[in-house]
Amino acid sequence: MEIRHCTDRRFENICDSTKALLTHEDTGYVSTYYERSAMRLLTEHGRIFIKGRSGSGKSRLGIRLLATLSENKSRTPVLLTSAEEWKLIPKTTAHDRRRYIVMLDDVFGSSNFVPSSVDGWKRTFDIMWPSIESKHIFLVITSRPEISIQCENELKKYDLMQDMPCVTLDEGEYILQESEKRKMLQTICPTKSGLMPKEIQDIASARATLGFPQCCKFFASSKQAQSKGVSFLFQAA
Structure with missing residues (x-):
């Protein structure tokens, strides 16, 4: 308006x-x-x-x-x-x-x-x-x-x-549900990051801690974070 x-x-x-x-x-x-x-x-x-x-x-x-x-x-x-x-x-x-x-x-x-x-x-x-x-x-x-x-x-x-x-x-x-975390990984994180379906499932099913949405967003925008692959995302999962 x-x-x-x-x-x-x-x-x-x-x-x-x-x-x-x-x-x-x-x-x-x-x-x-x-x-x-x-x-x-x-x-x-x-x-x-x-x-x-x-x-x-x-x-x-x-x-x-x-x-x-x-x-x-x-x-x-x-x-x-x-x-x-x-x-x-x-x-x-x-x-x-x-x-x-x-x-x-x-x-x-x-x-x-x-x-x-x-x-x-x-x-x-x-x-x-x-x-x-x-x-x-x-x-x-x-x-x-x-x-x-x-x-x-x-x-x-x-x-x-x-x-x-x-x-x-x-x-x-x-608390973020497993299905929500999985969808965040699939939607926010780029396909070029190389995350495999099994890795996405493992991250999503891990016990949730603080900062998962922000972590996904940072991972999507940072080549350095992407170079660490799954280990970076497990810090938030």
Whole structure:
């Protein structure tokens, strides 16, 4: 959807950057049970918290949700990097009834807990809630669990965070299934890598550890990783 009539150029730039990112990420994606679960929870509740350690695919899952809902539900996708940017989202008016799907990636810090980031969002959560409660805006939040746990108790007082549906990748029912890992290997990793069907099966059936989606993606783009063959992929399997 064209948004050139927006009065705030900063918001236009954010939307353009988000759209470009969705286009870039549109290849080599394998549908998973955790993706379908996240989509169902998001459409039912209008918000979802995706947790996952580095390389687990939480950011790519969030981007996938943005891409799907922007295409199927005519929602404008927006990737925000700070609490201050939330205020740039246009309010609903008689002339502008667009709806949005907003993602806050690594909301409390990407590699370490960032108190100033948490403080910024705490000042904004109450402002955000009416738009999310009405489902004018769908919200996707991502974080590494070892980071989010450092502020979970203090965030429970906000309506936005109370009873928010959560999908934690690589845990419980959201562990990658053997069939999903096998399909990732077949879809993402290049045929020129020389992986044999038996090797693909062995890697997929090995006990899953963290970072498998990212490992496959790196393997597909790195000649050095491909030169190590199966031994590299077994590190993630």
